[in-house]
Amino acid sequence: MVPLKRRKLSDTGKSGTNTSGGTEPSKFPRVVLFLLERKMGASRRAFLSQLARKKGFQVEELLSEKVTHVVCENVSGEDGRAWLRSQGGSRPPPHLLDVSWFTDSMRAGRPVEVLDRHQLQNPNVSLCPQELQAGEPEVEVFSVPSYACQRRTSLENHNAPLTDALSLLAENAELNDEEGRGVAFRRAAALLKTLPSAVMSASQLRGLPCLGEHSLREILETGTSTEVESTKGSERFKALKVLTGIFGVGAKTADRWIREGIHDLHQLRASGQHYADINQPVTRAEADAIEAIVEKAVSSVLRGAQIVLTGGFRRGKPSGHDVDFLITHPEEGREEGLMPKVVSWLEKTTRNSYLESKDGPGRPPSNMDRFERCLSIFKLPGAAETPQRAWRAVRVDLVVSPISQFAFALLGWTGSKLFERELRRWAGHERGMSLSSHALYDNKQVNEGAASEEEIFAHLGLEFVPPSERNA
Numbered sequence: 001m002v003p004l005k006r007r008k009l010s011d012t013g014k015s016g017t018n019t020s021g022g023t024e025p026s027k028f029p030r031v032v033l034f035l036l037e038r039k040m041g042a043s044r045r046a047f048l049s050q051l052a053r054k055k056g057f058q059v060e061e062l063l064s065e066k067v068t069h070v071v072c073e074n075v076s077g078e079d080g081r082a083w084l085r086s087q088g089g090s091r092p093p094p095h096l097l098d099v100s101w102f103t104d105s106m107r108a109g110r111p112v113e114v115l116d117r118h119q120l121q122n123p124n125v126s127l128c129p130q131e132l133q134a135g136e137p138e139v140e141v142f143s144v145p146s147y148a149c150q151r152r153t154s155l156e157n158h159n160a161p162l163t164d165a166l167s168l169l170a171e172n173a174e175l176n177d178e179e180g181r182g183v184a185f186r187r188a189a190a191l192l193k194t195l196p197s198a199v200m201s202a203s204q205l206r207g208l209p210c211l212g213e214h215s216l217r218e219i220l221e222t223g224t225s226t227e228v229e230s231t232k233g234s235e236r237f238k239a240l241k242v243l244t245g246i247f248g249v250g251a252k253t254a255d256r257w258i259r260e261g262i263h264d265l266h267q268l269r270a271s272g273q274h275y276a277d278i279n280q281p282v283t284r285a286e287a288d289a290i291e292a293i294v295e296k297a298v299s300s301v302l303r304g305a306q307i308v309l310t311g312g313f314r315r316g317k318p319s320g321h322d323v324d325f326l327i328t329h330p331e332e333g334r335e336e337g338l339m340p341k342v343v344s345w346l347e348k349t350t351r352n353s354y355l356e357s358k359d360g361p362g363r364p365p366s367n368m369d370r371f372e373r374c375l376s377i378f379k380l381p382g383a384a385e386t387p388q389r390a391w392r393a394v395r396v397d398l399v400v401s402p403i404s405q406f407a408f409a410l411l412g413w414t415g416s417k418l419f420e421r422e423l424r425r426w427a428g429h430e431r432g433m434s435l436s437s438h439a440l441y442d443n444k445q446v447n448e449g450a451a452s453e454e455e456i457f458a459h460l461g462l463e464f465v466p467p468s469e470r471n472a
């Protein structure tokens with residue numbers, strides 16, 4: 001297929017009389033581009049148009065019948081086609097493409113064959129090497145779809161200094177109950193995590209979503225920013241970090257303590273308040289050991305019941321702040337009432353590894369779903385804060401789901417948190433659908449059943465992203 005296409009293109013070249021004349025406006029007379037400004041933005045459109053012209057492409061400012069390739073960025077297939085229809089015109093252009101076709105073509109220095117993944121709705125991270133001006137070194141311009149659930153984010157991060165700085169700002173915003181700012185920083189960090197190489201200059205990020213107002217340029221140039229430094233140095237941030245590092249202490253409790261003048265563990269102890277353990281990371285090996293115990297508990301109290309390790313460990317993280325499990329049974333309804341039995345089995349049978357279950361009053365149920373859930377504490381060997389004992393406490397989140405909702409629960413509990421948020425945002429904003437850890441409703445409130453995560457992605461019009469690539 002490729003040779004045929006090449007032949008066609010070069011045939012065209014030969015049949016033209018003045019392809020080498022230099023004054024010829026286009027090296028590729030069969031290809032006429034139009035870049036859609038919507039979502040791409042005017043400055044990025046101008047930048048990409050100039051780049052294409054430099055490479056010998058013909059780029060039209062207005063949509064006309066001459067146009068053969070319409071290039072869109074961050075636009076869904078549905079929106080793209082709706083826009084085309086709204087333009088009227090008797091003959092629609094033959095190609096309605098994602099910017100990935102454009103960037104592939106820029107890299108190749110010629111129009112590349114249109115592949116499936118270049119069609120709208122099949123977004124892909126792509127690179128666009130380009131010469132800015134003669135003499136300037138070649139830099140890569142990144143192009144990234146705007147929703148984290150359209151991207152693949154492995155644990156490999158080429159921009160850790162930048163994402164660490166942004167994550168710190170996100171954490172500070174979250175600890176101070178500024179959710180909007182927190183999400184903005186998380187989105188920016190997630191976007192940088194997905195890039196295939198280290199960012200060297202702010203110009204490489206031109207026009208990317210989510211990277212607007214932050215002090216990125218400053219961080220890029222100096223390795224840090226005034227905002228990052230002042231946050232790090234702030235007494236309040238330091239106190240919030242220390243206090244929320246205690247088992248079961250959230251931002252609200254920490255904030256109350258700070259207002260009472262308690263800023264560190266020493267002051268907390270002096271105030272006479274008792275506190276239990278400091279959260280220490282759990283390793284994968286520890287998670288596996290806990291999985292074996294939970295597996296035994298579950299299959300002992302209900303034959304055929306199954307458990308799956310979810311959360312960060314399912315995404316391949318080497319450590320986590322807790323261990324998350326999803327429990328189900330292949331026969332709908334058999335899972336009912338399973339949790340109390342599992343908990344009492346654990347309490348009776350594994351007294352030296354199971355400490356307690358905390359699902360009593362005082363602990364509000366998860367606001368994210370309505371599954372039977374139990375926050376348990378396991379004992380693991382290791383350094384404790386108090387010299388009196390030789391173990392430390394580890395949080396284990398147990399969730400029971402009926403098999404009919406299992407795929408949704410699995411997707412919802414695998415994370416990352418930002419990936420989940422972006423999935424729901426995509427479902428709502430781009431599809432008019434509503435996604436939860438229980439179900440997916442389409443725009444007519446019809447429940448779209450699914451037996452696997454793959455089916456849910458398909459319903460959402462997204463390419464499947466495996467758990468290891470959901471580390472946004």
Ligand code: UTP
Binds near residue numbers: 321322324413415
């Ligand atoms: P975690 O908070 O355990 O995050 O929630 P994690 O990704 O495993 O990271 P660490 O390593 O433990 O810190 C796991 C996933 O479960 C979902 C969230 O979407 C999260 O991504 N979750 C968590 C809920 O759906 N409801 C909750 O109440 C808590």
Ligand code: MN
Binds near residue numbers: 311312313320322324
């Ligand atoms: Mn977890």
